[in-house]
Amino acid sequence: xxxxxxxxxxxxxxxxxxxxxxxxxxxxxxxxxxxxxxxxxxxxxxxxxxxxxxxxxxxxxxxxxxxxxxxxxxxxxxxxxxxxxxxxxxxxxxxxxxxxxxxxxxxxxxxxxxxxxxxxxxxxxxxxxxxxxxxxxxxxxxxxxxxxxxxxxxxxxxxxxxxxxxxxxxxxxxxxxxxxxxxxxxxxxxxxxxxxxxxxxxxxxxxxxxxxxxxxxxxxxxxxxxxxxxxxxxxxxxxxxxxxxxxxxxxxxxxxxxxxxxxxxxxxxxxxxxxxxxxxxxxxxxxxxxxxxxxxxxxxxxxxxxxxxxxxxxxxxxxxxxx
Amino acid sequence: xxxxxxxxxxxxxxxxxxxxxxxxxxxxxxxxxxxxxxxxxxxxxxxxxxxxxxxxxxxxxxxxxxxxxxxxxxxxxxxxxxxxxxxxxxxxxxxxxxxxxxxxxxxxxxxxxxxxxxxxxxxxxxxxxxxxxxxxxxxxxxxxxxxxxxxxxxxxxxxxxxxxxxxxxxxxxxxxxxxxxxxxxxxxxxxxxxxxxxxxxxxxxxxxxxxxxxxxxxxx
Numbered sequence: 001x002x003x004x005x006x007x008x009x010x011x012x013x014x015x016x017x018x019x020x021x022x023x024x025x026x027x028x029x030x031x032x033x034x035x036x037x038x039x040x041x042x043x044x045x046x047x048x049x050x051x052x053x054x055x056x057x058x059x060x061x062x063x064x065x066x067x068x069x070x071x072x073x074x075x076x077x078x079x080x081x082x083x084x085x086x087x088x089x090x091x092x093x094x095x096x097x098x099x100x101x102x103x104x105x106x107x108x109x110x111x112x113x114x115x116x117x118x119x120x121x122x123x124x125x126x127x128x129x130x131x132x133x134x135x136x137x138x139x140x141x142x143x144x145x146x147x148x149x150x151x152x153x154x155x156x157x158x159x160x161x162x163x164x165x166x167x168x169x170x171x172x173x174x175x176x177x178x179x180x181x182x183x184x185x186x187x188x189x190x191x192x193x194x195x196x197x198x199x200x201x202x203x204x205x206x207x208x209x210x211x212x213x214x215x216x217x218x219x220x221x222x223x224x225x226x227x228x229x230x231x232x233x234x235x236x237x238x239x240x241x242x243x244x245x246x247x248x249x250x251x252x253x254x255x256x257x258x259x260x261x262x263x264x265x266x267x268x269x270x271x272x273x274x275x276x277x278x279x280x281x282x283x284x285x286x287x288x289x290x291x292x293x294x295x296x297x298x299x300x301x302x303x304x305x306x307x308x309x310x311x312x313x314x315x316x317x318x319x320x321x322x323x
Numbered sequence: 324x325x326x327x328x329x330x331x332x333x334x335x336x337x338x339x340x341x342x343x344x345x346x347x348x349x350x351x352x353x354x355x356x357x358x359x360x361x362x363x364x365x366x367x368x369x370x371x372x373x374x375x376x377x378x379x380x381x382x383x384x385x386x387x388x389x390x391x392x393x394x395x396x397x398x399x400x401x402x403x404x405x406x407x408x409x410x411x412x413x414x415x416x417x418x419x420x421x422x423x424x425x426x427x428x429x430x431x432x433x434x435x436x437x438x439x440x441x442x443x444x445x446x447x448x449x450x451x452x453x454x455x456x457x458x459x460x461x462x463x464x465x466x467x468x469x470x471x472x473x474x475x476x477x478x479x480x481x482x483x484x485x486x487x488x489x490x491x492x493x494x495x496x497x498x499x500x501x502x503x504x505x506x507x508x509x510x511x512x513x514x515x516x517x518x519x520x521x522x523x524x525x526x527x528x529x530x531x532x533x534x535x536x537x538x539x540x541x542x543x
Binding site: 229232321 | 369372374395398399400401402403406412414425426429430431433473
């Protein structure tokens with residue numbers, strides 16, 4: 001090598017501001033990503049166990065979230081109508097019941113009136129409750145007739161006023177506003193939603209810690225390699241990269257396994273839910289994993305993997321210097 | 324090529340690795356560094372490779388002032404300085420080829436270019452037929468030659484060797500020194516630390532002698 005050519009090469013290679021072409025950059029990232037994946041699969045059992053821990057932590061909030069979604073769907077299927085059930089005193093004669101129904105029909109603010117006689121009530125109860133044997137043993141029908149009034153009242157106050165009015169009828173034993181139950185149910189699901197959010201945050205933090213610790217061990221195992229790479233001029237970004245990809249792979253696999261676990265759980269719930277829906281004469285069936293939830297699950301767990309490995313790398317890589 | 328101006332390295336705890344050392348090594352020179360163990364040979368080499376920073380004075384390599392070099396520039400400086408250690412520092416879970424290829428991968432070279440250069444370097448140290456072997460299966464002399472191949476594969480203008488023949492018998496040591504002379508013939512600046520005066524005196528090169536961190540003599 002002549003002195004001249006040496007000088008030229010020198011000035012070309014010592015250039016800290018050098019940027020790789022996008023294609024080369026992408027190719028190098030791809031190589032590192034695949035190399036990290038290779039490392040991941042070289043010890044499949046331990047990798048899988050870590051991914052499974054992540055998956056189980058993520059399955060719980062995801063599953064609960066889906067369950068809640070289903071419950072909310074159930075309450076949404078109530079139309080906006082307010083419905084009031086009037087339980088009639090046992091001693092009221094059937095003729096007076098007929099009169100009551102036609103009187104209610106003409107009342108302003110009431111859209112529909114449906115009479116469920118003692119007999120109909122008994123029949124329905126026998127069919128659906130499974131207590132048919134017990135009911136047959138009774139000498140007389142214990143169920144009261146019910147008049148169901150539906151109304152398209154706008155506000156809860158109006159509904160309350162109507163309820164109060166109907167409670168005053170002398171045929172009424174007691175009257176119940178069915179909307180109330182729906183509202184309470186919604187309030188409960190709101191609480192549940194919040195609780196799931198808290199749970200998801202806690203378990204997300206657990207996933208983060210699992211990744212931090214796993215990557216920390218990986219860094220320890222590759223101590224010699226990191227030292228030599230630093231000594232021969234590997235930049236921090238170069239040394240960091242395989243560990244970041246490692247974290248991403250853990251997160252991604254954890255997310256995918258969590259998805260499979262949720263699918264499996266839903267499958268196990270399918271038959272009992274169909275049975276329950278049948279008891280309520282409903283065609284209700286569980287809705288599975290929707291795309292947004294799936295994206296949040298997989299994307300979120302991948303992000304947790306990346307952030308976790310970033311934390312581990314930031315804390316432990318700087319401490320390794322060649323000597 | 325390498326300038327030391329009143330360079331001092333004091334370690335935390337008060338131990339002085341190097342004190343007030345001043346010398347200049349020109350481009351293409353081959354210099355031996357000698358002295359007892361603990362005299363500061365390793366410290367001096369580490370300061371050139373920026374594995375450590377001086378606590379006083381100024382170190383310049385190829386026109387770059389190492390004293391003021393920013394942290395993020397250090398890796399690029401280290402690529403210009405090949406280092407060889409007594410204990411080789413090879414990775415035992417990788418083949419000879421992969422060990423030697425490391426500096427080129429770090430520098431971001433293409434696949435075919437890496438293959439070409441690694442084989443050229445292995446050919447030079449006489450280990451072309453062992454590229455698929457693992458370092459642990461090689462003899463001490465062979466392992467040292469893999470370490471040398473790794474240090475020169477990216478053709479750095481400066482190569483530093485810290486007791487490269489410390490674990491080798493005299494014949495193998497002479498072989499290694501012959502290899503260094505060959506690199507020097509193509510323009511590489513070499514600094515070789517060795518306490519083995521019987522080995523280095525006959526080579527009739529410049530010898531820097533350190534004693535307790537001080538530059539005692541500079542024999543050309």
